Amino acid sequence: xxxxxxxxxxxxxxxLYRFKSLGLVRIFSDNLADAVGATAVxxxxxxxxxxxxxNKRGGYLIEDLLSKVNEILGKDKITKVIVVGAGHxxxxxxxxxxxxxxxxxxxxxxxxxxxxxxxxxxxxxxPLDELRDFIRTHTIKVAVIAVPDIAAQQVFNIMISEGITGxxxxxxxxxxxxxxxxxxxxxxxxxxxxxxxxxxxLEKENHEDGxxxx
Amino acid sequence: xxxxxxxxxxxxxxxLYRFKSLGLVRIFSDNLADAVGATAVxxxxxxxxxxxxxNKRGGYLIEDLLSKVNEILGKDKITKVIVVGAGHxxxxxxxxxxxxxxxxxxxxxxxxxxxxxxxxxxxxxxPLDELRDFIRTHTIKVAVIAVPDIAAQQVFNIMISEGITGxxxxxxxxxxxxxxxxxxxxxxxxxxxxxxxxxxxLEKENHEDGxxxx
DNA sequence: TAAATTTTGTTATTTTTTTCACATAAAATA
DNA sequence: TATTTTATGTGAAAAAAATAACAAAATTTA
Ligand SMILES: NC(=O)c1ccc[n+]([C@@H]2O[C@H](COP(=O)([O-])OP(=O)(O)OC[C@H]3O[C@@H](n4cnc5c(N)ncnc54)[C@H](O)[C@@H]3O)[C@@H](O)[C@H]2O)c1
Ligand SMILES: NC(=O)c1ccc[n+]([C@@H]2O[C@H](COP(=O)([O-])OP(=O)(O)OC[C@H]3O[C@@H](n4cnc5c(N)ncnc54)[C@H](O)[C@@H]3O)[C@@H](O)[C@H]2O)c1
Numbered sequence: 001x002x003x004x005x006x007x008x009x010x011x012x013x014x015x016l017y018r019f020k021s022l023g024l025v026r027i028f029s030d031n032l033a034d035a036v037g038a039t040a041v042x043x044x045x046x047x048x049x050x051x052x053x054x055n056k057r058g059g060y061l062i063e064d065l066l067s068k069v070n071e072i073l074g075k076d077k078i079t080k081v082i083v084v085g086a087g088h089x090x091x092x093x094x095x096x097x098x099x100x101x102x103x104x105x106x107x108x109x110x111x112x113x114x115x116x117x118x119x120x121x122x123x124x125x126x127p128l129d130e131l132r133d134f135i136r137t138h139t140i141k142v143a144v145i146a147v148p149d150i151a152a153q154q155v156f157n158i159m160i161s162e163g164i165t166g167x168x169x170x171x172x173x174x175x176x177x178x179x180x181x182x183x184x185x186x187x188x189x190x191x192x193x194x195x196x197x198x199x200x201x202l203e204k205e206n207h208e209d210g211x212x213x214x
Numbered sequence: 215x216x217x218x219x220x221x222x223x224x225x226x227x228x229x230l231y232r233f234k235s236l237g238l239v240r241i242f243s244d245n246l247a248d249a250v251g252a253t254a255v256x257x258x259x260x261x262x263x264x265x266x267x268x269n270k271r272g273g274y275l276i277e278d279l280l281s282k283v284n285e286i287l288g289k290d291k292i293t294k295v296i297v298v299g300a301g302h303x304x305x306x307x308x309x310x311x312x313x314x315x316x317x318x319x320x321x322x323x324x325x326x327x328x329x330x331x332x333x334x335x336x337x338x339x340x341p342l343d344e345l346r347d348f349i350r351t352h353t354i355k356v357a358v359i360a361v362p363d364i365a366a367q368q369v370f371n372i373m374i375s376e377g378i379t380g381x382x383x384x385x386x387x388x389x390x391x392x393x394x395x396x397x398x399x400x401x402x403x404x405x406x407x408x409x410x411x412x413x414x415x416l417e418k419e420n421h422e423d424g425x426x427x428x
Numbered sequence: 429t430a431a432a433t434t435t436t437g438t439t440a441t442t443t444t445t446t447t448c449a450c451a452t453a454a455a456a457t458a
Numbered sequence: 459t460a461t462t463t464t465a466t467g468t469g470a471a472a473a474a475a476a477t478a479a480c481a482a483a484a485t486t487t488a
Contacts, residue, residue, distance in 0.1 A: 004475065010407045014386070028435070037388040037399070040435090042476070048437060056436045056483040073407070074414040081406065088309050092302035093402070098386065102403050104410070142413050144406070165420075166413025168405055172228070172312065174251040180420070182412035184405060185251070188307070189316050191382055191400055192295065192358070193224045193287075196318070198396035199356050199380025200288040206379075206394070218445065242465070254465090255447070262467060270453040270466045 005046045011036040013069045028059040080107040085147035086116045135162040142166040219260045225250040242273040292317045299361035300325040349376040356380040
């Protein structure tokens with residue numbers, strides 16, 4: 001299914017914009033590798049996989065590369081996204097200034113708590129009741145779930161029944177994908193747990209033999 | 215290096231606690247598979263990989279399984295974690311109520327902005343100047359970076375030089391791992407971009423042939 | 429102009445991860 | 459007690475991802 005290469009492609013794209021904003025015109029596979037934490041071969045392998053080619057010894061023209069990568073990623077238009085749950089995490093996302101340059105526009109937030117509602121905010125927050133209608137009238141296709149775990153399934157069901165095709169879920173439970181919708185479960189607690197595991201492993205290694213494995 | 219099985223092990227553990235809190239005593243591989251979005255074979259394969267065994271036809275005793283999994287994950291003690299950058303994302307993390315039950319204690323936050331400092335809060339927020347000392351005196355080994363990208367490298371360098379062995383970095387740039395420290399780069403913008411890609415792909419599929427691939 | 433160098437692009441190999449197939453033990457049923 | 463059913467456990471195969479090896483083009487240097 002080749003998921004990793006696609007994720008890296010987005011990384012390359014973001015790195016390319018950074019290089020471009022630095023005034024660069026040409027780029028080499030090892031610069032990109034450095035920027036995204038891959039190897040140069042991997043970068044070229046990925047490009048090869050997607051049919052992207054550069055110039056032997058001349059590297060890649062950033063502009064060319066960007067247009068090819070953006071085409072593959074479908075980054076020609078900006079994507080409207082909604083956030084359901086305007087709590088800590090939801091507001092962090094709604095306040096994040098970096099989305100426009102990723103072609104992402106947070107169109108609205110939704111919450112069940114009346115005090116969170118604010119129809120006049122730059123990114124308005126509507127009551128949950130209006131979620132269905134909003135998705136329909138604004139043809140929203142991508143949504144974020146940032147509600148407590150107990151509420152996540154309910155919100156998910158609404159989204160699915162309204163034809164949402166992509167969801168990032170932050171609630172710490174697994175929402176099952178029906179084939180019509182891609183779901184990405186992001187579990188921040190788990191990210192921390194995982195790094196704690198590897199941190200402990202490194203600690204142990206350090207103490208046990210005083211040097212590090214390659 | 216077998217990274218995926220370890221990540222799933224943490225997922226199993228969390229699911230097991232949920233099952234346990236529901237009053238269950240015994241569990242089957244397909245229940246666990248369901249809970250974490252894996253297959254039953256995969257669950258058993260993972261267990262087999264870590265030398266965990268159950269009872270043929272009888273499934274697994276949750277209590278036994280938990281103690282074995284926790285032992286492998288080194289989950290006997292609670293881990294102190296610090297958060298550098300007390301902005302939107304940093305405060306979301308510091309306010310999250312779910313960490314204690316994951317054995318995670320957010321010990322303190324740090325920020326460069328004087329208005330964010332609050333030494334008396336339940337989770338105190340200290341000035342960046344005190345980061346070094348705090349890591350040392352509290353023997354902190356795991357940290358979160360939630361500062362803007364331009365500040366991330368600076369913060370990272372301090373952490374590395376003070377012997378931090380695990381970092382979750384939310385700034386959208388790649389922090390390079392030196393062998394002594396495990397770094398996990400979490401890029402929330404990228405998570406959204408990735409799901410947008412797959413959402414678009416599904417959209418296209420729907421329109422092109424009016425039915426779904428298996 | 430010839431040789432050396434640099435960097436891409438591709439094929440082959442290895443490692444990691446997932447899936448498949450099925451033997452085996454325990455429990456339930458006949 | 460014999461048979462069937464239900465789950466586990468693992469070896470083999472397949473798929474995905476990462477790494478290695480190296481040929482070929484473009485450029486630089488001698
Ligand atoms: N904040 C973190 O660092 C963190 C870490 C790990 C996991 N999570 C998970 O992310 C999710 C959001 O976390 P948070 O810290 O923002 O929580 P939060 O409590 O701050 O916010 C949740 C928001 O959802 C709203 N809500 C509740 N039910 C709703 C419903 N049915 N429809 C719409 N809105 C509803 C609440 O009113 C609240 O505003 C939770 O599932 C949490 O477990 C958060
Ligand atoms: N909020 C999101 O949804 C989101 C999404 C994608 C990526 N990110 C990334 O996560 C990081 C944090 O995002 P945020 O929304 O919380 O940003 P924010 O601006 O709300 O918070 C950043 C905090 O870091 C502090 N800070 C700045 N320099 C510092 C330094 N040198 N040492 C200590 N503290 C310092 C600031 O005072 C501020 O309080 C950023 O790198 C951002 O790009 C956030």
